[in-house]
Each structure stands twice: as structure tokens, then as C-alpha cells.
Amino acid sequence: MHGFFRRFFAPRWQHPDARVRCQAISQLDPGHPEQLQALEALCLDNEPTVRQAALARFSSPTHLLELLNQQPRQSEIRQRLVELLTQPQDAIDPAQCLRSIEQLKDQELLAQVALGASGQDLRLAAVARLEAEEDLITQACENGIAAVRHAAAARVTSESGLQHLAQQARRDSQVMRQARERLNQLRAAAASAAAAQAHCETLLNKLEAQAKAAWEPLYAGRFRHLVREWQALDTPPNAEQQQRFQAAVQRCQQVIAEQEAQARADAELQQAAAARQALHEALEQRRVTFAPAERLTEQDIAELNSRQSLLTGLWETLTKQGDPDEALRQRYTTELDELTAYLQAWERHATYAEEIEAALQAGDEARLYELLDRCAWPDTLPPTDLLARARHKLAAQKQPERPAQEEPSKAQLERFAQDLEQLEVFLDNGASRDASRLHQSLRQRADTFPAGSLRDHSATLKRLGARLAELHDWRGFVAAPKRDELCQAIAELADDTRLGDAELDRRHRQLIRDWKALGDAAASRELSHAFRSASDRIHQRLANWQEQQAAARQHHLQVRTALCEQLEALLDAPAENADPDALRRIRDQAREEWQRHAPVPRDQAKAVGRRFSRALATLQELIDQRAMEIAHAKRALVDAASELLSSSLAAETRAEKTKELQR
Structure with a gap:
């Protein structure tokens, strides 16, 4: 009974018979909220004819979009929505x-709308x-x-898509041309990218091979050249290539x-060996360059002094580099x-020289014996x-108590x-000049010794x-073609x-050094005159340039x-509050100047160099002094601020004292 009343009083759009529901749809008004809900329910009815009749009552696509969200695959809703969007x-x-x-x-509905919409704007919106x-x-x-x-063609970017457009878009020649x-x-971009990638890989392989190569x-x-090529790449490498590059660079830098x-260690060893060799040569050369001659002069003593300074300097250099x-x-x-x-004997000689001269003038032989004993000449x-x-x-007096020494x-x-x-x-060693000097000295000493003592x-x-x-003959034979x-x-x-003045001067000096290095071997007046003449011509050419250089x-x-x-x-009257940073800038600018x-x-x-070095050293002392004074002053301020912070003074008093410290 209840079911009968329910069917009797129920709305017709809810009738079990689909034909009745279809007839009821024509009486529903979408503008009425309750009837709109009925139409929406009928749009989701089980019968296709009911759904089609209900969807036909909608003339706005807004409600259809809502229904589409509920039933996205229902064909009647999709079809009606396309009809509405593509109608005139x-x-x-x-x-x-x-x-x-x-x-x-x-996407499917959008494609249909883009093809069937009546307006260009609608189609463009759908394509977008x-x-x-x-x-x-x-x-x-x-x-x-x-x-x-x-x-639509402008948004196709893949190679296959563009190729399809170039072949199939016969309807529009512009689309075909642009696609091609x-x-x-x-x-071309792909080929360029492939070439860049291949070049990048080639560089990586070279750099990795360089990292594994021996020095x-x-x-x-070569390493720097490869790095410059890598930095000049137009296409940035990927992460894996960048990692390989960094690893190879680190290895190459480690090898370098x-x-x-x-090389530094070898250079230090070479310097030590050179210093040792220089000391050896200095020790050997002293015997040659200061071979005993007939009379000793002040020039010989000056040479002894310079030799002593040279030996001392070489020894200090050698001891700094290691233990000899x-x-x-x-x-x-x-x-x-x-x-x-020797030098001490010379000092004693200088002390008694006037007395010896006076004894000679007076003929005081006893005094001469005494003074010579005091000199103790080696x-x-x-x-x-x-x-x-x-x-x-x-010796002329032939004093018996001082007989002349006959044997060496x-x-x-x-x-x-x-x-x-x-x-x-x-x-x-072929040192003819040194050998000549020493041989001459030996000959002179041999002549002063008695016969048979040697x-x-x-x-x-x-x-x-x-x-x-x-050796002299051989050096003359070898030096003759060299002199020619x-x-x-030098004539050429x-x-x-064509040469510039600086290069001409450099080559001229080198030729002169080479000429002097030959000494007197194979020397002749004609060759010497020819060499000097050509050298004088070069000097004349370089006269203006040398004046400019001077x-x-x-x-x-x-x-x-x-x-x-x-x-x-500046150093004679330095400011009491000179800023160390300003002084450092002055120092650096002075060095650059x-x-x-x-x-x-x-x-x-040398003189002006020593003067500048002294001035810089004094300036550095002033910089250090001012920096130390400022550091002490800052430290005193910090200590005063710390004491003020821990003091029991009133807040206003502490504030005033703090301001004084800040000033």
C-alpha cells in the first residue's frame, strides 16, 4: 500500500518508465533550482534516451562541465558539451x-573544439x-x-613532429616551409651539440691521458693549453664530465x-754545488792570481783583501746550504x-815603514835588524x-851574525x-792563462834559488x-778560425x-766578450785592427742611443x-700620530717608484741603493713602532673598558666614562 502511494504521489521525472521520465523532462525548467537538480540527476540516468533528453535542456556549458567532472567518460555529456562549444x-x-x-x-574534447568551434578565438584558446x-x-x-x-605548428618542437609536418601539412605551404x-x-643544433660533446670528450681524454703521463x-x-680549451667550450659539460675534468686537473696539478x-730541490743542490765549486776555484785561483812576484805592492794587498772577502762570502753561502x-x-x-x-804582516810593515826608512837613511844596521824582526815578514x-x-x-854589509840564507x-x-x-x-784543464802566470812565477823563484837546490x-x-x-800552439791553432x-x-x-739599437748593442757586447775570451791566442795586428774598426763603426751608430740611455x-x-x-x-720629522697603514702605503709606493x-x-x-735600503729599514722600524704603540693603546682601552664594566659605579657615570673611552 505504501509503495502504491509513493508511486502515485512521486514526481513524473522519477517514474520507473523511461518514456514517462522523457516526457517529464520537457516540463522541467533549468532556471528553477529544484528542477535544475532534477535535470542534473536525469543527466546521470541509466537510460541513454533519458540522459540525452535531459542534456538537451541545458544551453550553457557551465553545468555540463560540472557534470563532466562527475562522469568524465560519459559519452552523452561529452557530445553535448562539444555541441554547445562548437555551435554558431x-x-x-x-x-x-x-x-x-x-x-x-x-584533451580529446579540446581537440574537437579546436577543429569545430565557430570562432577563431575559441579555436586558438582550445589549441593553447x-x-x-x-x-x-x-x-x-x-x-x-x-x-x-x-x-599549433609553432608548438611542435620534436624532430619527428617537425618531419611529419614537413611531409603532411600540404594544406598550408607556410606551415610546411617553417617546419622544414x-x-x-x-x-644543425643537434649536430653542433654532438660535435661539441665529441670535442668535450676528446679534451677530457687528452686531459686524462696527460694526468697519467710522465713528466x-x-x-x-700542454696542461695549461688543455685547460684554456676546456674553459673556451661553448656548450657546458655535464656533471659527470665536470667531475672527470676536476679529477684530471687535480692529478696534473699534483704532478706539476x-x-x-x-726542481727547487735540484736547484738548491746545484746552488750548493756551484758554491762549493766557486770556493774550490777561489782557493785554486788565489795561488795563481797572487803568485809571488819580485815586489809586493798595495794593489797586491788590495787583491788579498778582496780575496779574503770573497772566500768568506762563499763560505757563508756554502754553510747556509749545508755542512761542507x-x-x-x-x-x-x-x-x-x-x-x-799576509794581511797582518802588511799591517806590521805599515806600522814600522817610517822607522825602517829612517834607519836606512841613517845607516843604522842594528835598528834595521830589530825592525825586520818585528815585521816578521813571511x-x-x-x-x-x-x-x-x-x-x-x-846583505851588502855581510854581517856574520846575519849570514845570507843560501838554501831554500x-x-x-x-x-x-x-x-x-x-x-x-x-x-x-787547458787553462793556459792561469798556467802561464803560475809557470812564470815558478821560473822566477827557481832563478832565485841556488843551483842544485831544485x-x-x-x-x-x-x-x-x-x-x-x-798548449799555446794548440790554442793558437784553434783560436785562429774563431778570430776570423x-x-x-762584427763586420756583418x-x-x-735592420737591427734595433738595443739588439745591436747586445750583440756587439757579446762579440767583444767572445773576442776577449780568446786572450792573445792567434792574435795578429791585422785582425785586431779589423775588429776594432768594425767595433768603432758600431759605436758611432749607437752614439745617439747610448746618449739617450745615459x-x-x-x-x-x-x-x-x-x-x-x-x-x-719624512723620517727626520715623523708625525707623532702617524698612521701605520699610511706609512705602509708610502713604503709600497716608494718600492714601486x-x-x-x-x-x-x-x-x-750601489751608493744610492744603500741609501734607499737604509731609508726603507728606518721606515719599517717606524711602522713597527707605531703599530706597537697603537696595539698597546688599544689594549689599554680594552682593559679600561673591562674594569669599567665590572665596576660598581652608577650607570650614568659608567656611560660618561664609556663615551670618553670611545672618544
Whole structure:
């Protein structure tokens, strides 16, 4: 009974019979809220005819969009929505259609709207919401409006899509042409990217091979070249390639650093060896360059002083680089002691020189004996002219208590034997100039000794003299073509007008050094005259340039001197509150100014250099002093602030004192 009443009083749109529900749909008004709900329910009815009749009552796509969200795959809703969006513009509000299209997400419906919409704006809006490239290709090929085809074609970016457009878009030649152009550009870009990637990979392989390679002289240069090529890449490498690059660079830098460290160690060893060799040569050369002669002069003593300074400097350099061997140490000590003894003897001679001269004038032989004993002149050192006259005076008197020494002393014979050994070393090394000097000294000493006293060394001296003569002949034979080459070279240089003044001067100086290095071997007046003539011609060509260089050096000297005067004036009256940072800037600027004005005349370079060094050292002391004073003052302020913070003074008092500290 209840079911009967329910069917009797229920609305007709809820009737079980589908035909009754279809008839009831025509009486429902979408503008009425309750009837709208009934229509929406009928749009979801089980019967297709009911759904179609209910959907036909909707003339606005807004409600259909809501229903589509509930039933996205229902064909009747999708079909009705497409009908509404593609109907003529005079049948529906275009703005409402545009808003609906902008809310529509279904790609299939959008594609249908883009093909069937009555207005261009609607079609463009639908195409703008398409995402699949296949749908865009369809629109570019089949859409009836050119603007829509062009808009769809512009969004095709893949190579396959562009290729399809170039082949299938026969309806629009512009679309085909643009597709071909973009396809060619895409392929060219792909080829360029592939080439860049291949180049990047090639560089990586080279760099990794360089990282595994052993060191060779061009290692660092090749590494820097590869890094510059990598940095100049147009296409940035990917993360994996960048990681490989960093690993290879680190390995190469490690190899270079290890090699540089090894080179520095080798250089230090070479410097130590060079210092050791220089000390050896200095020890050997002293015997040659200061071989005993007939009379000792002040020039010889000056040479002894310079030799002592040279040996001391070389020894200090050698000891800084390592501990020298014991044999070299003993040899240096012996040589230094001998030089010191010579110089001390010269000082004693200078002390008694006036008294010896007076005794000679007075003929006081006893006084002469006393003064010569006080001088204690070494037997291995040639006498001065004054000592020689005194000895000759005493020998002429033939005093019995001072008989003349007829036989050489043991020390003189040992020194003679050592010099013979050194002469043979010079001959073995081909040092003809040193050998000549030492041989001359030996000959002079041999003449002063009594006959027969050198019976053990006379044969050796003759044999070495013969070898020295052969060496001179051989050097003359070798030096002759070299002198000819130097004469020809300096003549060609004098005639060469293409060289600049600086290069001409450099080559001229080198040729002169080479000429002087030959000494007197194979020398002739004609060659010497030819060489000097060509050299004079070059000097004439360089006269103006040398004057300019001299003027520039003089100007540099004036600037450096003025710089020294400015620094000295600053240091003579420094400000009490001078800022250390400002002083440091002055120091750095002075150094830069000094470096910019170089070179200066050689005879004044050392003096002005020492003056500048003293001024800089004094300036540095002032900087350190002012920095220390400021540091102490700041530390005192910090201590005062700490005490003020922990004090029990009133807040206002502490504030006032704090302001005073800040000031």
C-alpha cells in the first residue's frame, strides 16, 4: 500500500518508465533550482534516451562541465558539451564559451573544439590548452583556420613532429616551409651539440691521458693549453664530465707541484754545488792570481783583501746550504789563515815603514835588524820595495851574525812542489792563462834559488814548460778560425741596418766578450785592427742611443735620489700620530717608484741603493713602532673598558666614562 502511494504521489521525472521520465523532462525548467537538480540527476540516468533528453535542456556549458567532472567518460555529456562549444556564435555567448574552454582539461574534447568551434578565438584558446604533440600536429594539418594551424605548428618542437609536418601539412605551404626550416635548425643544433660533446670528450681524454703521463718539459704548457680549451667550450659539460675534468686537473696539478718541488730541490743542490765549486776555484785561483812576484805592492794587498772577502762570502753561502765536508773545511781554514797572516804582516810593515826608512837613511844596521824582526815578514810572501832595500843593505854589509840564507827553506820547497802540481792541473784543464802566470812565477823563484837546490823539481818544471808551449800552439791553432769568424761577424753586424739599437748593442757586447775570451791566442795586428774598426763603426751608430740611455739612467738616478730625500725628510720629522697603514702605503709606493726608475749609472748604483735600503729599514722600524704603540693603546682601552664594566659605579657615570673611552 505504501509503495502504491509513493508511486502515485512521486514526481513524473522519477517514474520507473523511461518514456514517462522523457516526457517529464520537457516540463522541467533549468532556471528553477529544484528542477535544475532534477535535470542534473536525469543527466546521470541509466537510460541513454533519458540522459540525452535531459542534456538537451541545458544551453550553457557551465553545468555540463560540472557534470563532466562527475562522469568524465560519459559519452552523452561529452557530445553535448562539444555541441554547445562548437555551435554558431550567435546561439551562445562567446565569452561564456571562452571561459568554459579555459576550464576544460580533457584533451580529446579540446581537440574537437579546436577543429569545430565557430570562432577563431575559441579555436586558438582550445589549441593553447592542448598538450600532446600529436594533437598539435593534427590541428596544424587539418584545422580550417590558418592562424590556428600556425599557432599549433609553432608548438611542435620534436624532430619527428617537425618531419611529419614537413611531409603532411600540404594544406598550408607556410606551415610546411617553417617546419622544414625549424627541422633543419634542429638538426644543425643537434649536430653542433654532438660535435661539441665529441670535442668535450676528446679534451677530457687528452686531459686524462696527460694526468697519467710522465713528466716532460712541455707537460705544464700542454696542461695549461688543455685547460684554456676546456674553459673556451661553448656548450657546458655535464656533471659527470665536470667531475672527470676536476679529477684530471687535480692529478696534473699534483704532478706539476711535485716536479716544481723537485726542481727547487735540484736547484738548491746545484746552488750548493756551484758554491762549493766557486770556493774550490777561489782557493785554486788565489795561488795563481797572487803568485809571488819580485815586489809586493798595495794593489797586491788590495787583491788579498778582496780575496779574503770573497772566500768568506762563499763560505757563508756554502754553510747556509749545508755542512761542507771536512777536507774542504780544513782547506778553507788553512787558506784563510795564510791570507790573514799576509794581511797582518802588511799591517806590521805599515806600522814600522817610517822607522825602517829612517834607519836606512841613517845607516843604522842594528835598528834595521830589530825592525825586520818585528815585521816578521813571511818567507812565502814577496818583500815590498822597502823591505827589499833593507835586506839588500844588510846583505851588502855581510854581517856574520846575519849570514845570507843560501838554501831554500823546507816551506819554500813544499810550496814549490805544490805549485808544480797545480801547474799540471791547469795544463790538464787547458787553462793556459792561469798556467802561464803560475809557470812564470815558478821560473822566477827557481832563478832565485841556488843551483842544485831544485834538483828534484827541475825536470818537472822543464816538462811542464814544454807542455805549456804545446798548449799555446794548440790554442793558437784553434783560436785562429774563431778570430776570423768574430771579425766577419762584427763586420756583418756593423753593416746590418735592420737591427734595433738595443739588439745591436747586445750583440756587439757579446762579440767583444767572445773576442776577449780568446786572450792573445792567434792574435795578429791585422785582425785586431779589423775588429776594432768594425767595433768603432758600431759605436758611432749607437752614439745617439747610448746618449739617450745615459740620459735615461741619469734621470732615473735623479728620481731615485729625490725619492731617498723624501723618505729621509719624512723620517727626520715623523708625525707623532702617524698612521701605520699610511706609512705602509708610502713604503709600497716608494718600492714601486724605485723599480720603475731603473737602471741607473753603474758607478752610483750601489751608493744610492744603500741609501734607499737604509731609508726603507728606518721606515719599517717606524711602522713597527707605531703599530706597537697603537696595539698597546688599544689594549689599554680594552682593559679600561673591562674594569669599567665590572665596576660598581652608577650607570650614568659608567656611560660618561664609556663615551670618553670611545672618544
